[in-house]
Amino acid sequence: QQQVKQSPQSLIVQKGGISIINCAYENTAFDYFPWYQQFPGKGPALLIAIRPDVSEKKEGRFTISFNKSAKQFSLHIMDSQPGDSATYFCAASARGTASKLTFGTGTRLQVTL
Amino acid sequence: KAGVTQTPRYLIKTRGQQVTLSCSPISGHRSVSWYQQTPGQGLQFLFEYFSETQRNKGNFPGRFSGRQFSNSRSEMNVSTLELGDSALYLCASSYGTVLSNEKLFFGSGTQLSVL
Numbered sequence: 001q002q003q004v005k006q007s008p009q010s011l012i013v014q015k016g017g018i019s020i021i022n023c024a025y026e027n028t029a030f031d032y033f034p035w036y037q038q039f040p041g042k043g044p045a046l047l048i049a050i051r052p053d054v055s056e057k058k059e060g061r062f063t064i065s066f067n068k069s070a071k072q073f074s075l076h077i078m079d080s081q082p083g084d085s086a087t088y089f090c091a092a093s094a095r096g097t098a099s100k101l102t103f104g105t106g107t108r109l110q111v112t113l
Numbered sequence: 114k115a116g117v118t119q120t121p122r123y124l125i126k127t128r129g130q131q132v133t134l135s136c137s138p139i140s141g142h143r144s145v146s147w148y149q150q151t152p153g154q155g156l157q158f159l160f161e162y163f164s165e166t167q168r169n170k171g172n173f174p175g176r177f178s179g180r181q182f183s184n185s186r187s188e189m190n191v192s193t194l195e196l197g198d199s200a201l202y203l204c205a206s207s208y209g210t211v212l213s214n215e216k217l218f219f220g221s222g223t224q225l226s227v228l
Contacts, residue, residue, distance in 0.1 A: 032214050036219075041221065042221050043117070043203050043205075043219030043220050043221050043222050044203070044219050045219065046216055046217065048214075049214060051214060059190065063151075089155075089156065091156075096211045096219070097169055097205065098210070098211070098212060099146040099158075099161040099205065099207060099209075099215075099217060100146070100158050100161065100169045101148075101156075101158060101169075101173070101217070102158070102209040103155055103156040103157075104145055104155075104203060105155045106155060106156075109222070
């Protein structure tokens with residue numbers, strides 16, 4: 001059972017554009033929603049995260065929007081740069097189980113010049 | 114501070130063999146979690162060890178096991194390897210609090226190929 005659905009599978013954005021990746025979850029016990037960035041040959045690295053008590057969190061060019069009633073959350077990358085080209089994973093965990101992340105299937109982002 | 118270190122980086126085994134992977138967490142971290150990453154199934158949680166005890170477990174067969182030592186270093190073992198076990202095995206460390214927003218730090222993984 002896939003508990004976190006992520007789309008799109010791949011995304012091509014021009015430099016300076018906005019990249020948007022969407023995720024939806026089913027388990028209402030989830031209360032922590034991080035996004036991870038993974039480059040080839042490396043492990044995932046935490047990019048930004050949100051709790052369901054806020055609807056938006058912004059860190060630099062990265063913003064998470066969260067819709068608790070719809071059980072959806074999304075990552076927006078503003079002013080996308082070629083260095084942002086990587087695979088992005090949304091994830092979720094339940095209270096008391098921070099290490100047990102349920103990941104989305106990933107989005108391969110390519111930022112072109 | 115050194116990051117999470119996983120050894121070896123690459124491993125080739127044949128079906129039926131067993132394999133042991135190693136993970137050294139960030140200094141001060143007491144929790145070590147293991148994940149399997151494959152193109153088909155994505156990232157899946159295997160198990161977590163905290164203070165030498167398994168604290169959480171994913172939905173993997175008993176052929177997958179692990180342990181943690183008193184210095185928080187962890188090993189993962191897969192017995193009777195199958196072709197489908199070919200994957201990138203990732204280790205993540207954290208302080209191990211029960212706070213749901215605790216950050217996990219991943220290593221670069223061990224790429225296991227089963228022939």
